[in-house]
Structure formats: C-alpha cells, structure tokens
Amino acid sequence: MKALEVRNLSYRYPDGRAALRDVSLELEAGERLGLIGPNGAGKSTLLLHLNGLLPERLDSPSPIHVFGRPVEKAHLSGVRAQVGLLFQDPDDQLFCPTVGEDVAFGPRQLGLTGSALTARVAAALEQVGLAGFEERLPHRLSHGEKHRVCLAGLLACEARVLALDEPTSSLDPRGRRELKALLQRLPMAQIIATHDLELVVEICPRVLVLDQGALVAAGPTCDILNDEALMLAHGLERPHILQHHHPHPSSVRS
Ligand code: ADP
Numbered sequence: 001m002k003a004l005e006v007r008n009l010s011y012r013y014p015d016g017r018a019a020l021r022d023v024s025l026e027l028e029a030g031e032r033l034g035l036i037g038p039n040g041a042g043k044s045t046l047l048l049h050l051n052g053l054l055p056e057r058l059d060s061p062s063p064i065h066v067f068g069r070p071v072e073k074a075h076l077s078g079v080r081a082q083v084g085l086l087f088q089d090p091d092d093q094l095f096c097p098t099v100g101e102d103v104a105f106g107p108r109q110l111g112l113t114g115s116a117l118t119a120r121v122a123a124a125l126e127q128v129g130l131a132g133f134e135e136r137l138p139h140r141l142s143h144g145e146k147h148r149v150c151l152a153g154l155l156a157c158e159a160r161v162l163a164l165d166e167p168t169s170s171l172d173p174r175g176r177r178e179l180k181a182l183l184q185r186l187p188m189a190q191i192i193a194t195h196d197l198e199l200v201v202e203i204c205p206r207v208l209v210l211d212q213g214a215l216v217a218a219g220p221t222c223d224i225l226n227d228e229a230l231m232l233a234h235g236l237e238r239p240h241i242l243q244h245h246h247p248h249p250s251s252v253r254s
Contacts, residue, residue: 003027003161003189004050004083005065011045011055011213019045021213027161027189029067034204034221035193038235042213043193044088047163050191051083052076067160081110084154088166090146099125099141099149100134106157124156125149128182144175148182155186162190168199197225197239209234 004027011020019042027033035043048054049064052071062070066082069075087093096102103121112120125133128148138149147167154162167183168176176199183190184203192204200207200221207224209217211234217224225231228238 001029001068002065003029003031003067004191006046006049007063009046009049009063011049013045014056019213020049023210023213023215025208025215025218027191029160029189030187031206032183032190032192032204034200034207035191035210036195036197036200036207036236037210037216040212041210041234043210044165045213046210047085047165047191047193050161050163051080051085053085077110081106081157082159083161083163084151084157084159086147086150086154086162086164086167088169090143090150093150093153094138094146097137098134099130099136099138102138102149103134103152103156106153110157120156121152124152127155127186128152129178142175144171144178147171147175147179151182160188162186162188164190164192164194166194166196167192168194168196197236198241201225201239201241209236211235 006023006025009020009023012018023046037043045054052058058071058073060072062072064071066079069079071079094102096105100121103124104117107117107120121134125131128151130145130148130152138146141149167179171179180199180203194200204221206219207221208215209224216234217230222242225238225242231238
C-alpha cells in the first residue's frame with residue numbers, strides 16, 4: 001500500500017490565489033522523496049494538506065490518502081498522528097517548558113499515559129540522538145537540537161510519514177550533517193521540501209519539481225537535477241555536487 005496518494009489536488013487560498021493546480025503524487029512506504037521548486041511554488045501549501053491542516057474545510061471525498069485512509073474529518077486524528085509535519089522554524093513547533101513535555105504532548109493526546117508514555121518519550125529522544133534530554137529547556141538548545149526535539153515529537157506519535165519543510169535551511173554545517181544522517185537512518189516514508197539540492201542528491205532517490213502550484217517534472221534525482229534547461233526554467237540550478245557524481249540514480253543512494 002502507498003504511504004501517500006494525492007490525486008488531482010487543487011487549492012486556492014481564501015484571498016483567491018491559486019496555490020496548487022491539479023497535483024498528483026505517490027509516496028511508497030519507506031521512500032524519501034525530494035520536493036523542489038522556487039519560492040512560492042506551493043511546496044509548504046502541499047505539505048500542509050498532507051495531514052489536513054489545509055484546506056480550511058476538508059473535501060469529501062478527499063484527494064489525499066495516507067496508507068489507504070482518506071484525509072477526511074472522520075479520520076483526522078489518526079491521519080494527524082500518521083503524518084508528522086516538521087515546520088521550517090522549530091520555534092513554531094516547540095511550546096512546552098521542557099523537552100520531555102514537548103515530546104510527550106502528541107502521544108498523550110493519543111491516549112498514552114504513565115510509564116508507557118515515559119518510555120515512548122525516552123525512546124524517541126534516543127532515536128534522534130538526544131537521550132536524557134527530558135529536563136532540558138527547549139529555548140536553551142541549539143537550532144539543530146530543537147529540530148531534533150521536534151522530530152522526536154513526531155516519532156513519539158509513531159508517524160509513518162514525515163513531511164519536512166526546509167529542514168536544513170537554518171542549520172550550520174554540523175547541524176545539517178547530523179540531520180541528514182538522522183533522516184537517512186529513519187525508516188519511515190519522507191517527503192522533503194527544500195532548496196538544499198545537495199541534500200536531495202544525497203538522500204532522495206526521486207524528486208518532484210513544483211512551479212506555480214503545478215508539478216512540472218518528476219523522476220530520478222540525477223536525471224532531473226542534471227537537466228539544466230529544466231532547472232533554469234523553474235528558477236533552480238544544477239547543483240555543483242552533481243559534477244562529481246556519476247549521473248545514475250543508484251549512485252546517489254548512500
Ligand atoms: P513555497 O513553500 O513553495 O515557497 P507556498 O506554499 O508558501 O510556496 O506558497 C504558494 C503560494 O501561495 C504563493 O503564491 C504564496 O504567496 C501563497 N500563499 C502562501 N500562504 C498564503 C496565505 N496564508 N494566504 C494567501 N496566499 C498564500
């Protein structure tokens with residue numbers, strides 16, 4: 001079964017601006033998919049649809065299925081737990097006084113309590129390399145650590161799909177390297193909206209190009225990113241890293 005299936009999704013913001021036009025995509029279980037395109041292409045808008053934060057009133061039937069379940073009102077809490085959305089700025093996502101409480105927030109909403117909850121939080125923090133951080137104060141952490149706490153919160157809800165919005169944009173080189181390694185280790189399906197084309201080359205075997213709300217290309221990362229005319233036509237450029245890569249998609253898996 002597909003982790004995600006989006007069929008002919010279109011969306012206008014309430015002010016009338018068309019942000020998505022007839023977008024269809026599929027994500028396999030365990031697949032990492034890059035989502036690239038210029039600013040304003042609709043990448044964030046698309047991610048917000050995947051767990052029902054948009055549209056304001058959910059359509060029925062829904063154009064989006066998560067592991068076969070439609071993103072409709074009746075399934076919303078289940079879908080929200082399955083699709084973990086990582087915002088660009090971790091400060092928009094962290095709101096509890098301690099790291100432990102923040103990571104516990106989601107699973108508590110799902111009904112977990114007591115020692116099961118404590119164990120779930122500890123395991124999630126360990127998975128992101130922050131074992132023992134429960135009592136730490138989120139606002140005192142580095143940016144990279146904050147990102148990882150947010151990810152731990154999604155893992156603690158047992159998300160099966162991660163939707164990541166510009167996960168590396170505010171990280172320093174070490175934070176970026178650590179996040180990249182972490183995403184590579186995590187087994188769940190991931191859709192990664194980013195301007196970081198090196199990240200896409202390094203960890204996403206397949207990529208989609210979005211421009212003005214429409215999907216304009218999809219395919220193996222090396223094929224798409226090596227297509228200079230395509231990249232330039234959509235406000236992108238061929239990344240330097242590809243000059244050292246053999247242009248075959250298998251070479252980008254590491
Ligand atoms: P990207 O993430 O690719 O930069 P966005 O999804 O943020 O693109 O934006 C897609 C389009 O929708 C842009 O034209 C943007 O200006 C518009 N948009 C984004 N958020 C809103 C909003 N809350 N209200 C109205 N228009 C918006």
